[in-house]
Amino acid sequence: MPAKPLQFYLDAIEQADLPGVEALRVAWLGRNGTLTDALRQLASLEPEHRRQVGQELNRLKQAVEQHLAQRQQQLAADALRLRLASEAVDLSLPGEPVAVGHPHPLALIQDRLVSIFVAMGFAVAVGPEVEDDWHNFEALNFPHDHPARDMQDSFSLAAGGWLLRTHTSPVQIRAMQLSAPRPLRIIAPGRVYRRDDDATHATSFHQIEALVIDQAVSMAHLKATVATFARTLFGQDVPLRFRPSYFPFTEPSAELDVGCLFCQQAGCALCKMSGWLEVLGSGMVHPKVLTAGGYDPEQVSGFAFGVGIERLAMLYYQIPDVRLLLEGDLRFLSQF
Template sequence: MKQIDELRQEAIEKISNVDNLSELNELRVSFLGKKGPVQGLMKLMKNLPKEEKPEFGQKVNVLKSELSALIDQKKIELEEKETLEKIESEKIDITLPGRKPNVGNLHPLNLITQELEDLFIGLGYQVIEGSDIVDDLYCFERANIPKDHPARDMQDSLYIDENQLLRTHTTAIQMVVLEQCAPKPIKVVCPGKVYRRDDDDATHSHQFMQMEGLVVGENITLSDLKGTLLFLARKMFGQDKEIRFRPSYFPFTEPSVEVDVSCHICNGKGCPTCKGTGWIEILGAGQVHPNVLKMAGYDPEKASGFAFGVGIERVAMLKYGIDDIRHFYTNDKRFSEEFKRFE
């Protein structure tokens, strides 16, 4: 009986101190295997008196069960320990910043176009777009510029054939809208690219963008145009800005005006940017010519309207302080990334 107690104490101590599954398995074999001390105790029974054998055998079986249970429990503990250690060693710190994908941003001309569209939609205008390739009829003749008119020299054009060309102004869209909507009221803006055979320099490009506006209805006056353009100037360039009209000539408007905005550099005092005048030209405008209305199907005695055309590049250059129109078309990533903060 003393050997059983001593063996129990020895096994319990060794099992409690083991720290890996491999050693635990060795302990199982050493204590409970065929050649282990527990099995050896059973061999001692042949030397015991007959009356002691049952009690001795029972205690050996109890020892065997206890040691098996202790080893199984220890195995569960060691497996959990190994699992936690593996999780700890392989875990990912999801709090670290990820790698941001290289995402592009809107081009400054798109930023200005969207800003203008939002502004005019808020005033109740529709945004109408059209094809870059248009008929001479809508690009010139319906805009009161017949084939022999000298105003065509101002827009030396890129023709595809005798009747089609790359539009020289988005007025071509307006002429189609006028014809389709007559005699109903109209309130639209028409953004898009336009093309003219021109020299490329700091202020000119053979391709540029426009947004033209057209309002037709009853009792539409030049004062309505001025109020609209003053709202536009203050929204785009600041609430302290003023505008002025200067007489001008456009074949499709009468009277026609050039529109200037007070200089954003000197606030109207005069500086090199505005050539000492205090004003910077931003767009052309005027009352829709009666001939244009009549050709589209309106009665000029009843209907009137105004139109204006603004260069998107011109607005962007003034708003963002860009000194060369060619920057818009060089595809320089460094230039484009400067405008992320305006999105």
């Protein structure tokens, strides 16, 4: 079908409404549109005609495209102006609520622990996560054949004998070096790294560590402090027991158990039918550790203890699987 003069198209565009503009565009320029068709039929013309007719057709097509776009813009702007003029906007209406995040349960429990210890007069100390062998092991009286020093258990960095700290205890040494010979009372929360690869251990987890050094600090001070901490966290009535244990950096050493929070000591899978759950490791600071930190073990004594924050969070919130704390599933996390 031969193309019509430009004015024919302009008249039609001038009278079209918004849907009409789109209908005209399809009718003329769509895949089977009349102008598309006319361009397609150029191939059948004599070569001497083809060039001239082709140029005219292309000019016409461009002009039509341009006017269609202009008309569409103008109609859309008119419609918006009309809508704004007729609609009253009530600025006093409540807005759409915005979803706000909140602390992760591990951060919540760490904040809770820190506030308990700060209330007892402890200061918060921090240290680097990349440590040297001396701060992480040697100064803490880890014998050279201790399994924690094995390549299997720690992440060693290629350069210069550095490693990712396997516990928060090197912060004890750093804090002692800064404070000696003055008394010291600190907690050190933070992330630690081990090359564990079984189902119940992650390669990265969190600990909180406490250290007290002063004249005549005794096991009685240690027991009173950890008992106050456990009762503040788990309730005044929670059963507690101390059990002798071994750690390289304390002597004597003891672990604190609390009565199973899941079964009220009746025996369940989580307490392995014992009625007790291990909560923390503790002890009197080994004289060699005091010396490494710059203190004289003849003049002062101290106690230290450490807990796993993931484990405490599981006990405190009664979460049965540690992986829930690591996976970032919002259906779980939004419950806290």
